[in-house]
Amino acid sequence: MAGDILVVVEHEGGTAKRTSLEALTAARALGGSITAFVAGEGASDAAAACGAHGAETVLTSDVDIASRPAWAEAIANAAKARSSKAVLLSNTAVGKDLGPRIGGLLDVGVASDCIELHTDGDSIVARRPVFAGKALVNVTGSGSTMVATLRPNAFGVSEGAAAGNVEAFSTDAPTKGLGAVLRDIVAAAEKKIELTEANVVVSGGRGMKGPENFHLIEELAAAFGGAVGASRAVVDAGWRPHSEQVGQTGKTVSPTLYIAVGISGAIQHLAGMRTSKFIVAINKDAEAPIFKVADYGIVGDAFEVVPAMTKAVQELKAQV
Amino acid sequence: MKIMVCVKRVPATDSRIKIAADGTSLDTTSIEWIVSPYDEFALEQALQIKDADADTEVVIVSLAPAAATKELRTCLAMGADSAIHIKDDQANTRDAFTTASALADAIRDAGADLILCGKMAVDHDQGQVGTLLAYKLDLPCVTEVRDLKIDGNEVIAERAGGGGTKETYAVPLPAVLTVTKGDKEPRYANLKGIMKAKKKPIEELEAAAGADHMTVKVMELPPERPAGRIVGEGVDAVSEVMRLLREEAKVL
């Protein structure tokens, strides 16, 4: 496919996020030339990684990324300036918010949470789950630009160097969707791995008996370097925050490894994790529906099995 | 204060999904419909504002098939004052862009100080209509709001930022917010509410014919996961699972 693909690259202090490298990798598979859009402090430090993953051009923007409307408008302007055929973002907290704003500005719809992209002649086709993953659709847009957000962990990362020419993209004063003023940010007590981006997720359910036992889940997650999730039963009971809920009315995760502990496996929970590459279930009831989707099931008491597994992972990691 | 709550009817979350003969849409023959759960959270936020200030008017707006009034009555029974039903028999397959256009037209005509949407409708799982609506109406927008309160001419909205942060926005009215689950559990409609709802007005509008931007080319069921497998019982099974994770899954 000829034409430009604009990839919005998120970074932390100049280190491009893995999800953004996935988006660059996905863009390469579409053909055409790739432009990375990087904003925020340290943007130019992320340029090398963008080039290494296929960006011909890296646009660095000094737009104030604390303002989502302004950020979205700068991206939309870049897409217009380069007549981009697609704008790709990651379906992260940031990308989920920016995507529809860019759609609003370009007057097109958005393909959200895509798990595959391909071309069909001159148009881009996006594959995305609907009905909480109980079906999949292939969609294509009729507008001149396709805006798509990509599900973390669904695309993989590979290198493919391109020129990576850095250009400063000057941003006009934003005009749209302003008015919301960020008054206050309360930092997290400790920096956590984003649930939706984690490579390993360990989730606890009602089988954990109470909030005081979740340290077992946290310790197993920490041993893997992963994130903690929860079932809705546990969130509704106030044991864990809603930000940790996995499922149809929580987050959708697709990690390499998902460990469900004391979770029965209700259809609404499966909706949020069934596309994980490997699923381990620990449940004392051999008839629990979670075992129907678990690659590796252990029938047993979480209070015995989880600490044993934590220890095993720690020992293994200590060896390497 | 007039609050508009955008509500979509969606298949119940435990529905079995079957693909229609056209190969691009849901077979709706045996589907049970519900109000999308996040829209109930949005409605609850609106009703709590009304509880505190009786001058508040809560209006439901929905793009839905002509025959689909049950979900509107449910919202009225929960406590909304009236509803606007934009009739469209294709509502369930409309793309976000067309849906947002239809809602924007109705809201522009009716006027509103605050517009609340769910963060996403749990059918096509898009999470776009609220934001697109805000841009069509040229209003500020904050997404995935956990809690909100009115403060004079502003709405104070709290959301989870990335990495466990909490962000608080002050947004001048009128504004569009998309609502996610917070601490406010949606109320149930009681018998009195259900009786009252029967007399509450539902204004009917015809949806303007518009072409979708985004076309579904195919809808398919996902590949089946291989059947689950129980490795063993209790602590004794841990070492075998560790071996499988290392050698078969290669995640360690």
Ligand SMILES: Cc1cc2nc3c(=O)[nH]c(=O)nc-3n(C[C@H](O)[C@H](O)[C@H](O)COP(=O)(O)OP(=O)(O)OC[C@H]3O[C@@H](n4cnc5c(N)ncnc54)[C@H](O)[C@@H]3O)c2cc1C
């Ligand atoms: C509209 C709607 C939306 C929903 N959205 C979601 C959603 O997003 N996410 C979600 O998770 N749910 C959701 N649900 C709820 C869902 O239907 C289930 O009620 C919920 O997932 C159950 O949580 P659970 O598995 O933790 O609890 P339970 O179903 O009570 O299961 C607890 C499990 O723990 C096991 N257990 C008990 N003790 C031990 C022990 N010592 N060791 C090991 N195992 C033990 C038991 O055998 C049991 O299988 C939704 C429901 C509805 C109607």
Ligand SMILES: Nc1ncnc2c1ncn2[C@@H]1O[C@H](COP(=O)(O)O)[C@@H](O)[C@H]1O
């Ligand atoms: N047909 C509809 N009628 C009314 N509101 C809708 C409709 N579709 C979407 N919405 C609103 O927009 C939100 C996001 O929907 P979506 O972008 O489809 O995930 C929903 O939670 C509703 O508040």
